[in-house]
Amino acid sequence: MKNKKTFYVTTPIYYPTAKPHLGTAYTTIAADILARWHKLLGEDVFFLTGTDEHGQKLDEAAKKVGKNPKEYVDELVKEFKNVWKELNINFDEFIRTTDKKHEEIVKKLIKKIYDNGDLYEEDYEGLYCVPCESYWTEKDLFNGKCPSCGRGVQSIKEKAYFFRLSKYQKKLIELYNNNSDFVLPKSKKNEMINRIEEGLKDVSFTRSKFKWGVEFPMNKDYVLWVWADALTNYISALEWPDGKNFKKFWPANIHLIGKDILWFHSVIWPAMLMSAGINMPKTIFAHGWWTVDGEKMSKSKNNVIDPLELIRKYGVDSFRYFLFRASTFGEDGDFSEKVLIERHNSELANKFGNLISRVSTLAEKYGLEKTENKLLHKLNLKQINLYINNYELDKVLNEIFSFIDACNEYVQEKKPWETHDKKILYQLVDSIKAISILLWPFIPSTCEKISEQFGFKINYSEIEKPLKIKDIRKGEILFKKIE
Numbered sequence: 001m002k003n004k005k006t007f008y009v010t011t012p013i014y015y016p017t018a019k020p021h022l023g024t025a026y027t028t029i030a031a032d033i034l035a036r037w038h039k040l041l042g043e044d045v046f047f048l049t050g051t052d053e054h055g056q057k058l059d060e061a062a063k064k065v066g067k068n069p070k071e072y073v074d075e076l077v078k079e080f081k082n083v084w085k086e087l088n089i090n091f092d093e094f095i096r097t098t099d100k101k102h103e104e105i106v107k108k109l110i111k112k113i114y115d116n117g118d119l120y121e122e123d124y125e126g127l128y129c130v131p132c133e134s135y136w137t138e139k140d141l142f143n144g145k146c147p148s149c150g151r152g153v154q155s156i157k158e159k160a161y162f163f164r165l166s167k168y169q170k171k172l173i174e175l176y177n178n179n180s181d182f183v184l185p186k187s188k189k190n191e192m193i194n195r196i197e198e199g200l201k202d203v204s205f206t207r208s209k210f211k212w213g214v215e216f217p218m219n220k221d222y223v224l225w226v227w228a229d230a231l232t233n234y235i236s237a238l239e240w241p242d243g244k245n246f247k248k249f250w251p252a253n254i255h256l257i258g259k260d261i262l263w264f265h266s267v268i269w270p271a272m273l274m275s276a277g278i279n280m281p282k283t284i285f286a287h288g289w290w291t292v293d294g295e296k297m298s299k300s301k302n303n304v305i306d307p308l309e310l311i312r313k314y315g316v317d318s319f320r321y322f323l324f325r326a327s328t329f330g331e332d333g334d335f336s337e338k339v340l341i342e343r344h345n346s347e348l349a350n351k352f353g354n355l356i357s358r359v360s361t362l363a364e365k366y367g368l369e370k371t372e373n374k375l376l377h378k379l380n381l382k383q384i385n386l387y388i389n390n391y392e393l394d395k396v397l398n399e400i401f402s403f404i405d406a407c408n409e410y411v412q413e414k415k416p417w418e419t420h421d422k423k424i425l426y427q428l429v430d431s432i433k434a435i436s437i438l439l440w441p442f443i444p445s446t447c448e449k450i451s452e453q454f455g456f457k458i459n460y461s462e463i464e465k466p467l468k469i470k471d472i473r474k475g476e477i478l479f480k481k482i483e
């Protein structure tokens with residue numbers, strides 16, 4: 001038998017210092033959509049997410065509440081898993097950087113990089129942002145604060161092992177030039193090329209002022225810098241170097257991340273892989289940031305969006321839908337509950353929900369008769385596939401919704417409630433099948449209900465197969481209007 005096509009998608013591993021919020025939910029749902037899409041196509045999919053549990057930030061957060069770090073993260077990891085379940089996120093593995101398996105593989109990778117001559121000992125003196133776990137120099141700062149998160153930085157002076165990032169400058173530029181999709185969106189790629197061309201400095205890969213990390217394999221006075229440990233999760237989960245999954249799924253099709261952590265993923269990670277002689281991931285996709293009603297989301301502003309609260313109010317599918325319809329994937333977006341409600345009402349309830357409810361009512365009354373589905377010609381499947389392959393998720397939804405509009409117009413025009421035309425109803429139900437299959441990655445639980453109601457399977461190949469006629473019952477209302 002021919003080997004199935006594979007698809008490997010990852011999310012960042014999150015710091016379990018707070019519960020999941022809008023931002024972390026966004027990346028994870030995006031990964032879920034891509035994983036489901038490729039499952040729909042019948043591919044062999046591996047979807048990885050998890051938690052980044054070492055480092056100074058975590059060590060300090062645990063101390064603050066008088067816990068040991070492991071105890072502290074264990075509780076939050078439960079929260080993460082629970083929220084992902086509530087959001088209908090169907091990952092294949094949840095990696096924790098405190099897993100023994102991960103720690104051993106990190107040491108193996110670091111040893112390989114060391115043996116290759118890419119780690120050397122020297123004094124480090126500079127600045128450190130604990131929330132971002134990143135090194136800065138005076139001239140990087142913005143108004144004296146961390147240029148990434150805007151918070152204060154601390155000076156550190158310690159002996160450290162440095163990774164020879166500078167050695168990879170030329171190779172990285174080549175990598176970017178030879179792989180047009182290595183970093184997406186394109187604007188972000190150019191930004192990174194410019195930064196690499198400005199020159200790369202070697203980066204400290206170890207810390208020595210605390211113990212909460214993976215022990216540096218060449219010198220036990222050090223623990224690894226948390227980013228060197230965390231990035232390795234993408235291959236440790238596959239059991240690099242000999243694991244069956246590593247052979248099957250690596251290189252990753254896409255590392256999905258937020259724009260703030262692009263440097264680590266598109267410069268440091270590829271250089272580590274180059275040093276160890278491992279193939280490059282195909283694409284690193286950086287999405288934008290959400291503001292909330294025009295403001296930065298932050299604890300101090302007390303405007304952190306809790307996904308659980310929203311799904312309790314509006315349902316999980318309305319939340320998932322809103323996130324990918326309301327802003328261009330790759331650009332920043334603004335979250336507003338008001339707009340979520342508007343879209344829920346006008347698009348999910350009025351357009352999609354009404355189509356299902358009208359057609360099922362009529363189909364129950366008058367039945368269906370097989371015919372060619374000419375209405376389906378209005379669905380631009382080719383375009384949808386192009387969008388998916390470019391990770392333009394908002395455009396996929398747009399395209400599906402313009403077909404929903406076409407179906408609603410068809411009902412208006414053909415008036416099946418007057419004509420009782422079973423062939424018209426057949427075409428409508430067959431089109432609902434196509435719509436629900438394509439929307440399943442975005443709003444899985446609603447589409448599963450529809451597939452039961454109308455009796456079809458959720459599988460991409462079913463779109464172009466004629467619908468099998470079954471008795472149809474008018475179902476429950478899928479999206480109740482919100483006042």
Ligand code: MSP
Pocket residue numbers: 011012013014015016022023024026027052230231232233257258259260261288289290291297
């Ligand atoms: N632990 C690192 C990642 C290591 S990956 C090898 C980390 N963790 S994090 O918990 O801080 O969260 C990261 C993700 O959440 C990032 O991709 C970040 O972009 C995303 N977001 C956090 N706030 C966000 C918004 N307001 N909007 C969109 N995404 C945001 O970084």
